[in-house]
Amino acid sequence: MHRDPKAHWREPATALMYARTATQIGLWESERIMVQRYFAPTDDLLEVGCGGGRAGLGMLKLGYTGLQLTDFSEAMVSITRGVLADANPTWAALVAQQDATALTYADASFDGVIYAFNGLMCLPDRDARLAALRSIHRVLRPQGILIFTAPDREKGKNAAHWKDQTLPADGIPGDRWHETETSPVFMHSSNEAETRELLSATGFTVIECPLSTEVATDGPLVQEFAGETRFFVARKS
Ligand SMILES: C[S@@+](CC[C@H](N)C(=O)[O-])C[C@H]1O[C@@H](n2cnc3c(N)ncnc32)[C@H](O)[C@@H]1O
Numbered sequence: 001m002h003r004d005p006k007a008h009w010r011e012p013a014t015a016l017m018y019a020r021t022a023t024q025i026g027l028w029e030s031e032r033i034m035v036q037r038y039f040a041p042t043d044d045l046l047e048v049g050c051g052g053g054r055a056g057l058g059m060l061k062l063g064y065t066g067l068q069l070t071d072f073s074e075a076m077v078s079i080t081r082g083v084l085a086d087a088n089p090t091w092a093a094l095v096a097q098q099d100a101t102a103l104t105y106a107d108a109s110f111d112g113v114i115y116a117f118n119g120l121m122c123l124p125d126r127d128a129r130l131a132a133l134r135s136i137h138r139v140l141r142p143q144g145i146l147i148f149t150a151p152d153r154e155k156g157k158n159a160a161h162w163k164d165q166t167l168p169a170d171g172i173p174g175d176r177w178h179e180t181e182t183s184p185v186f187m188h189s190s191n192e193a194e195t196r197e198l199l200s201a202t203g204f205t206v207i208e209c210p211l212s213t214e215v216a217t218d219g220p221l222v223q224e225f226a227g228e229t230r231f232f233v234a235r236k237s
Contacts, residue, residue: 048103055117137204192209
C-alpha cells in the first residue's frame, strides 16, 4: 500500500501538536548552543520545515531578527503565524510557504539555514534529500552555514531495529513509519557516513556532527519529544 509521507504534515491536528511544542518545549538547549555557535543575530537566516514555529520562535526570542520561517504545509504555516503573532504581532509576517526541495528565493540570499528536528529525514528518499540539500545550497551565500539534525540508526534504542530490515527501493536502510498522536509519520534514520556522503555530493563541507547528547543535556521534555539525534553543521563550499 502506498502511503504519502506528506499527508501527516498537512493535517491541522498535527500542526496543532507541533504548535504546542513551540510554547511547551521551545528551543532545545543543544539547539541554542549550536545556533549561537554558528549564527550571528544580524545574519539573514532561513528556517525550512519550521513545523509549529518551535525553533524559530526560540531564535527570534534570542534576537535573530533576520530569520524567515518556512514550511511546505499550509497547516504548519498558518499555525506558526498564530504562534509567532502571540509573542509579537510583527513576527507573523516572517512565515512563508516553501517546499525545501524547491525553494524559490534568489541564489545566495541567506547566511545560514536551519532544518531543525530531523526535518530532512522526513523526506521520502535519497533523491528528495539530495534535492533539498541542493536547493538549500543554492540559496546560501558562499561559506554559508547549514545546521540540521538526523536520527542516527546506529545509536540508542533503535539500533537493533534496522538489523533485519528489508531494504527500501533506494537500497538504503533506515526507513520507518512511526505511530503518533495523530497519524503515522515517515522518518528515515541515517548514519554518519550516509549523511556525510549526501552533504559532500551537494557541495557542503561538514564542520562538525556531534550527537545532541554530546552538545548538552537537554531537559526531560526534549528527551521525551525528540530523543537523541545527531547535529550536522556544514558549510557551503
Ligand atoms: C519533524 S517536523 C519538525 C518541525 C520543526 N522543525 C520542529 O523542530 O519542531 C518536520 C517538518 O518538516 C516539514 N516538511 C516535510 N516535508 C517538507 C518539505 N518538502 N519542505 C518543507 N518542509 C517539509 C513538515 O511539515 C514538518 O513541519
